[in-house]
Amino acid sequence: MSTDLIVFELQDRRCAVELSAIQEVIPLGPVTPVPTAPGAIVGAVNVHGQVVAVVDLGPLLGLPAGQPRQGDCGLLASVGIATVVLHVSRVCEVIALELEPAQDRVEVSRPIASSLGELCLVHLARAVEQIQRAIRERSTPSRLEPSAAPGAEP
Numbered sequence: 001m002s003t004d005l006i007v008f009e010l011q012d013r014r015c016a017v018e019l020s021a022i023q024e025v026i027p028l029g030p031v032t033p034v035p036t037a038p039g040a041i042v043g044a045v046n047v048h049g050q051v052v053a054v055v056d057l058g059p060l061l062g063l064p065a066g067q068p069r070q071g072d073c074g075l076l077a078s079v080g081i082a083t084v085v086l087h088v089s090r091v092c093e094v095i096a097l098e099l100e101p102a103q104d105r106v107e108v109s110r111p112i113a114s115s116l117g118e119l120c121l122v123h124l125a126r127a128v129e130q131i132q133r134a135i136r137e138r139s140t141p142s143r144l145e146p147s148a149a150p151g152a153e154p
Helices: 124-139
Strands: 001-010 013-017 022-027 041-047 052-054 075-077 083-086 090-098 109-116 118-121
Touching: 001 075, 001 083, 001 118, 013 109, 041 083, 052 124, 075 090, 075 124, 083 124, 090 109
Parallel strands: 013 118, 052 083
Antiparallel strands: 001 013, 001 090, 022 075, 041 052, 075 083, 109 118
16 A cells, blocks of 8 residues: 655755645744754744744754755644644655555654655654653753751761
């Protein structure tokens, strides 16, 4: 059975995600920075009255972090209960491919062959998991040793 994929450019790499996870393609307007966010989150945008995180997949795929530029696109994606905008340079097309089932994949991406050449197939749920883990790690207070009470023995 074939799977529909949306193909996009991320910096100089052609990538794809399953089309079923994408709600719509949007022009990426002004992005508000989020200073304490992990590196994969470049900021937030207003999409239909909701504030949504803008994700740069580059660092998760071993590419340098990229900042949104005028003319870039966003892919509004839903993964479980998370909704994010994937920052992409441009959307190329939708293709159908026969994909081999992934066995307990833990990686964020894998190369696949297509009529367009080699694509980087992004496992969106794994990418969002990594970002959520990074957010939890940043928001977890560090454990400090309790200070001894005055007069208490060490």
